[in-house]
Amino acid sequence: MSIMSITSSHSSTPLASRSLARRVFDRAVASPGFRVGAAIFLALMLATALYPELSAIDPTKMDVKARLLPPLFTGTNWNWGHPLGTDQIGRDMLVRSLVGLRYSFLIGMASVIVMLIVGCALGTVAGYFGGRTDAVIMRLTDAQLSIPMIILAIAVLGVSRPTIPAIVLVLGMSNWPVYARMMRSIVMTERQREFVRAAKIGGSTDLRIIVTLLLPLLLPSVLFSSVLDVARMMIFESTLGFLGLGVQPPTPTFGNIIADGRKYLLNAWWIATMPGLFLGLTLTSINLMGAALERARDTVHAGGE
Amino acid sequence: MFTLNFLIRRLTQGVVIIGLVSLLIFTLLRVVPGDPVRLMAGGMAPEALIEKIAKDMGLRDPIIVQFGRYMGSVLQGDLGQSFVRPANGAATGGANFNDTTRGERAKVLTLILEALPMTLQLAAVTLAIALLFSAVVGIAGGLNPGGWPDKLAFYISSVFISLPNFWLGIVLTLLLSVKLGWLPAIGYNGFAYTILPAVVLAVEMSPVLIRTLVGAVSSQMTEPYVSVGRVRGLGRTRIIANHVMRNASVPLLNLLGIQFSSLLGGVIIVEYIFDYPGLGLLTINAVLQRDFPLIQGIAIVTSAIFVVINIIVDLVATTIDPRLDY
Numbered sequence: 001m002s003i004m005s006i007t008s009s010h011s012s013t014p015l016a017s018r019s020l021a022r023r024v025f026d027r028a029v030a031s032p033g034f035r036v037g038a039a040i041f042l043a044l045m046l047a048t049a050l051y052p053e054l055s056a057i058d059p060t061k062m063d064v065k066a067r068l069l070p071p072l073f074t075g076t077n078w079n080w081g082h083p084l085g086t087d088q089i090g091r092d093m094l095v096r097s098l099v100g101l102r103y104s105f106l107i108g109m110a111s112v113i114v115m116l117i118v119g120c121a122l123g124t125v126a127g128y129f130g131g132r133t134d135a136v137i138m139r140l141t142d143a144q145l146s147i148p149m150i151i152l153a154i155a156v157l158g159v160s161r162p163t164i165p166a167i168v169l170v171l172g173m174s175n176w177p178v179y180a181r182m183m184r185s186i187v188m189t190e191r192q193r194e195f196v197r198a199a200k201i202g203g204s205t206d207l208r209i210i211v212t213l214l215l216p217l218l219l220p221s222v223l224f225s226s227v228l229d230v231a232r233m234m235i236f237e238s239t240l241g242f243l244g245l246g247v248q249p250p251t252p253t254f255g256n257i258i259a260d261g262r263k264y265l266l267n268a269w270w271i272a273t274m275p276g277l278f279l280g281l282t283l284t285s286i287n288l289m290g291a292a293l294e295r296a297r298d299t300v301h302a303g304g305e
Numbered sequence: 306m307f308t309l310n311f312l313i314r315r316l317t318q319g320v321v322i323i324g325l326v327s328l329l330i331f332t333l334l335r336v337v338p339g340d341p342v343r344l345m346a347g348g349m350a351p352e353a354l355i356e357k358i359a360k361d362m363g364l365r366d367p368i369i370v371q372f373g374r375y376m377g378s379v380l381q382g383d384l385g386q387s388f389v390r391p392a393n394g395a396a397t398g399g400a401n402f403n404d405t406t407r408g409e410r411a412k413v414l415t416l417i418l419e420a421l422p423m424t425l426q427l428a429a430v431t432l433a434i435a436l437l438f439s440a441v442v443g444i445a446g447g448l449n450p451g452g453w454p455d456k457l458a459f460y461i462s463s464v465f466i467s468l469p470n471f472w473l474g475i476v477l478t479l480l481l482s483v484k485l486g487w488l489p490a491i492g493y494n495g496f497a498y499t500i501l502p503a504v505v506l507a508v509e510m511s512p513v514l515i516r517t518l519v520g521a522v523s524s525q526m527t528e529p530y531v532s533v534g535r536v537r538g539l540g541r542t543r544i545i546a547n548h549v550m551r552n553a554s555v556p557l558l559n560l561l562g563i564q565f566s567s568l569l570g571g572v573i574i575v576e577y578i579f580d581y582p583g584l585g586l587l588t589i590n591a592v593l594q595r596d597f598p599l600i601q602g603i604a605i606v607t608s609a610i611f612v613v614i615n616i617i618v619d620l621v622a623t624t625i626d627p628r629l630d631y
Contacts, residue, residue, distance in 0.1 A: 149570065151603075158592060238471075239574055242574075258472055276473075279472070
């Protein structure tokens with residue numbers, strides 16, 4: 001951080017030539033919060049990608065002889081083969097948590113992509129064209145924001161089989177109004193700027209202006225906020241899993257492991273708590289990075305650095 | 306006069322929003338698969354009977370006709386009767402279709418009015434805990450931007466926002482109720498049963514409050530009126546308590562209005578975990594039982610509360626800061 005700012009204050013030419021998004025990113029990377037988050041995140045991702053294959057433990061394989069083993073250094077009969085212990089039918093908790101993390105993360109990413117596409121498209125259209133289009137889209141977002149999405153999610157997933165695409169779609173539909181509003185407000189201010197008017201006079205179509213001029217300029221700042229939403233969607237996904245409306249067993253996900261372990265809370269506390277610890281750690285790392293990015297964006301856009 | 310204009314305008318907008326919400330929920334419930342009559346009549350009921358009941362209840366008419374009829378009775382203050390719940394409170398889930406002991410079905414409005422005070426109590430305790438905690442952490446952070454209280458606030462909010470509420474509920478139950486025996490957890494049997502669910506909800510709510518407070522307080526501290534206050538000889542405490550806090554509370558208020566629906570989402574999960582007999586538990590059961598009138602009623606009542614809260618928030622915000630336009 002200090003080295004960065006010293007060098008950049010001495011030579012302002014490379015600074016100005018760097019794009020806004022790049023500057024935000026560099027600034028965020030320099031903050032300790034982002035580094036802590038990134039380190040935890042990378043370690044977890046590495047473990048998630050490699051450990052289930054390397055250890056060759058099947059997350060759904062039962063082993064009744066090794067059931068209800070406690071995690072390392074707790075209780076009496078822990079062993080190195082199962083660092084986080086085993087559940088009521090002897091499945092390894094570490095592998096199950098890591099496989100759950102895979103599903104959770106992929107579903108979180110996919111649903112954020114869905115909500116970005118829907119939200120940004122509607123928000124851009126509303127902000128760019130204004131008038132009646134704007135009014136209709138905005139009333140729609142108001143209505144959606146006033147219903148807790150969990151009700152809709154339960155209503156839809158409770159009856160149609162909760163497959164992964166259905167879950168991604170429901171999660172993606174839950175938060176698009178936020179992006180629609182964000183995109184609308186920045187498109188509204190940008191469309192009155194000279195470069196847009198110049199392009200219009202030059203004969204560019206609306207579509208061309210939106211796709212080639214506005215989106216590349218505005219998307220990065222929206223993307224920085226969407227990092228936080230990955231974490232939010234992962235929580236949402238595990239909540240659905242907890243209610244039995246997420247990815248169905250035997251596939252392990254945080255939600256269904258915790259819901260399952262809740263029944264054994266008194267004699268095997270680790271089944272319900274360990275996966276949550278994993279989820280919490282992952283989410284903390286994502287949130288630290290996301291918050292650092294948002295902070296950096298706000299300072300850079302406010303003319304700081 | 307301006308206030309009256311504002312109220313009329315916002316209330317009309319609110320009615321439009323409530324109408325849209327009910328239409329949305331109404332259509333969605335009927336479009337997704339899952340026949341409520343099958344659940345009401347029981348699995349063994351013959352197909353012809355199902356069709357007959359459905360026809361009698363008007364569930365086979367076009368959706369728009371059903372919606373018109375429903376809104377007609379809602380305007381007269383009648384939210385209809387629950388499909389599943391009887392008035393005497395017994396469960397009818399597995400009862401036979403020709404069971405004569407099945408009594409009168411419960412009125413949706415009564416069910417909601419019974420559950421609402423419980424949830425309001427939970428919400429009030431949650432809000433008190435969340436505001437107190439966020440005020441301490443957030444104001445300290447905002448007064449020392451870049452210092453350790455600021456960093457502490459940043460890390461606390463990052464960690465708190467990462468704790469899934471259902472997991473936190475389980476862990477706190479394990480620690481505080483099972484291991485230490487300090488607080489009761491499951492069901493409702495007196496005020497003490499509100500505390501644990503409220504703590505879980507407050508943890509979920511406070512990160513956003515803390516971040517907003519830190520931002521608002523630190524930006525207010527750079528305003529000219531703070532230096533002027535110092536020149537006028539006001540003490541630091543007085544400047545902060547009387548002037549900075551007043552201005553910093555406006556964004557906080559707006560946030561509370563927006564946060565309402567996510568708070569309600571949290572309430573549903575938390576009430577489900579703790580088996581707390583409020584609106585959230587009612588909602589989740591209604592949805593799982595495909596109790597259409599109850600779901601619709603809850604949606605209308607909650608969106609009405611949402612509208613009213615946002616109007617109150619705007620009114621209070623203009624009283625605090627008269628520069629704000631209605």
